[in-house]
Amino acid sequence: MKHLFIFIILNLIFLIVKSCSENGVKPPNTGQDTTSHAFTWRIDTLGKYPSFFHDVTVIDENNIWAVGEVTTDSGTYGGAHWDGNKWHLQKFPWDGGSSATPIRCVWEGTDNNLWVAAASIFLWDGEKLNMKWRVPSFGKGVEQIWKIAEDNIYFVGGLGTIVHYNGSSFKELNSNTNIHLRGISGNNKGNVFVTGYEQNGDAVALEIVNENVTELYRSIGPANVPQGNYGVFLSVWTGDEDAYFLTDAGLLTVNIQSRKKILSNNHELTYPFARHDIEGQAGNDLIIVSGRGKAVHWNGSTWSLHTEMFDQYPNQTLTTYGADYRSETVAYAGPYQFGNKAFIVIGKHN
Numbered sequence: 001m002k003h004l005f006i007f008i009i010l011n012l013i014f015l016i017v018k019s020c021s022e023n024g025v026k027p028p029n030t031g032q033d034t035t036s037h038a039f040t041w042r043i044d045t046l047g048k049y050p051s052f053f054h055d056v057t058v059i060d061e062n063n064i065w066a067v068g069e070v071t072t073d074s075g076t077y078g079g080a081h082w083d084g085n086k087w088h089l090q091k092f093p094w095d096g097g098s099s100a101t102p103i104r105c106v107w108e109g110t111d112n113n114l115w116v117a118a119a120s121i122f123l124w125d126g127e128k129l130n131m132k133w134r135v136p137s138f139g140k141g142v143e144q145i146w147k148i149a150e151d152n153i154y155f156v157g158g159l160g161t162i163v164h165y166n167g168s169s170f171k172e173l174n175s176n177t178n179i180h181l182r183g184i185s186g187n188n189k190g191n192v193f194v195t196g197y198e199q200n201g202d203a204v205a206l207e208i209v210n211e212n213v214t215e216l217y218r219s220i221g222p223a224n225v226p227q228g229n230y231g232v233f234l235s236v237w238t239g240d241e242d243a244y245f246l247t248d249a250g251l252l253t254v255n256i257q258s259r260k261k262i263l264s265n266n267h268e269l270t271y272p273f274a275r276h277d278i279e280g281q282a283g284n285d286l287i288i289v290s291g292r293g294k295a296v297h298w299n300g301s302t303w304s305l306h307t308e309m310f311d312q313y314p315n316q317t318l319t320t321y322g323a324d325y326r327s328e329t330v331a332y333a334g335p336y337q338f339g340n341k342a343f344i345v346i347g348k349h350n
Contacts, residue, residue: 027244027253027264027283027298035285037297037304038350039330043312044087045341046080047071053079053333053342055105055144055322057114061329065114066344067092067103068321068333078103082346092116094129105322107145107153117142121155121163121170133163133170146184146192154208156181156194164211175213179204183277185238191256193243195233203233205245216254223249225263237280246278246288266303277332279325285349287325289332293318293345309345318343 047070054068062084070077070089078092092103107115114124119141121133133155135141142157151167160175175181181196181204190209193216197203205217223231231248238244238256245252250265280286284300293309309318313336323332333344 027242027251027262027286033284034300034302035282036350037299037302039295039297039306039347040350041306041308041345041347043293043309043343043345045336045343046087046089047077047342048073048340050339051342052335052339053321053344054103056324056331056333056344057106057108058324058326058329058331059108060327061346061348064329064331064344064346065106065108066331066333066342067106067116068342069102070342079106080342080344082344092118092122092124092129093127094122094131104141104143104157105145107147110150115145115147115153117145117155117157121165132165136172143180143182144184146186148186148188148190148192152190154184154186154192156184156196160196162194162206162208162213164208171211173208173211173213175206176215177204177206181206183233183235185236185243187238187240189240191238191243193236193238193245195236195245197232197234201232203231203247205233205236217245219247223247225249230263235277237278237286239280239283242283244278244280244286246276251278251288276320277323279323279330281325281328287323287330289320289323289330291318291320292316293320295330295332295347306347313343 051070052068053066056066058064064082067079077089079090080087103116103118105117109115116122116124119135122129123132139158140161142155144156147153153165155163158180160177162173162175164171179196181194183195186192192208194206201221203219207214207216219229219231233247235246243254250263253262276291278288286298288296295306297304317337319334320332321334328349330347336343
């Protein structure tokens with residue numbers, strides 16, 4: 001009986017330690033210095049109904065592209081370009097045509113080219129869209145792009161679509177899922193992670209290694225952390241050492257090598273508004289942007305809540321669709337007042 005009692009106590013201690021390691025209140029300390037929480041924000045609205053931005057890419061603070069659909073009295077545009085001083089509306093004709101093409105996602109190429117997707121994959125050369133990969137069937141359109149190098153680009157989208165470009169050809173990978181893939185992020189070491197979910201709550205997190213796709217997590221229904229269910233996997237950002245998954249249960253940080261998990265579920269992360277996209281520049285410089293225009297910044301030690309955009313446009317009038325954070329510049333965009341205009345926020349990290 002004495003041995004049984006000791007066995008039970010040791011197991012309880014193990015479970016407590018395990019729980020603490022997997023349910024912390026903040027991401028692991030990276031050992032880096034903390035970064036500033038200070039941002040200078042601006043917001044612009046463009047077009048009239050129906051207008052929205054679906055995605056944005058930051059090349060630098062004076063070179064930002066937002067894509068979607070902007071309706072004006074002079075016509076419909078597929079996006080806009082920020083040159084550091086003002087926005088320039090841009091049509092994206094296909095094969096020299098004059099009609100605007102709705103763009104779902106965007107990433108910079110080389111020599112001012114842009115990788116974009118409007119279901120199929122295109123390369124914008126500054127004058128027209130050149131189709132590079134045609135969607136094979138209905139529902140398998142591309143939603144997000146992640147470029148590691150010119151010869152290493154990934155595209156993800158509907159019905160579990162994952163397409164890899166090696167610099168000369170495109171290859172559709174077997175994801176072993178039909179879940180709508182909505183997020184992708186990688187690092188220069190070649191670690192690539194993908195997230196996706198359906199409206200019924202089914203969700204998945206995937207890892208890609210050498211064009212092989214493996215499933216890391218699958219969730220069905222609401223989050224139940226004790227059972228290893230983190231709910232919907234909304235987005236992911238990948239650093240050199242850790243992958244950061246934005247989930248219904250909070251921010252799940254997974255060490256890439258050890259696979260040790262820490263769940264950050266303090267109040268600033270579990271507000272319903274702070275749950276749309278996570279972007280970063282380093283483990284001590286992460287930002288979560290919300291569906292109402294709010295943002296939460298991690299500086300390596302503490303979280304800071306930014307409500308400037310929400311305070312200016314309250315009552316759920318801003319809906320974030322896409323975001324990017326590079327070159328000390330964060331940008332996020334979507335529809336304003338349910339599509340009455342397109343909005344884009346630019347924040348300069350001070």
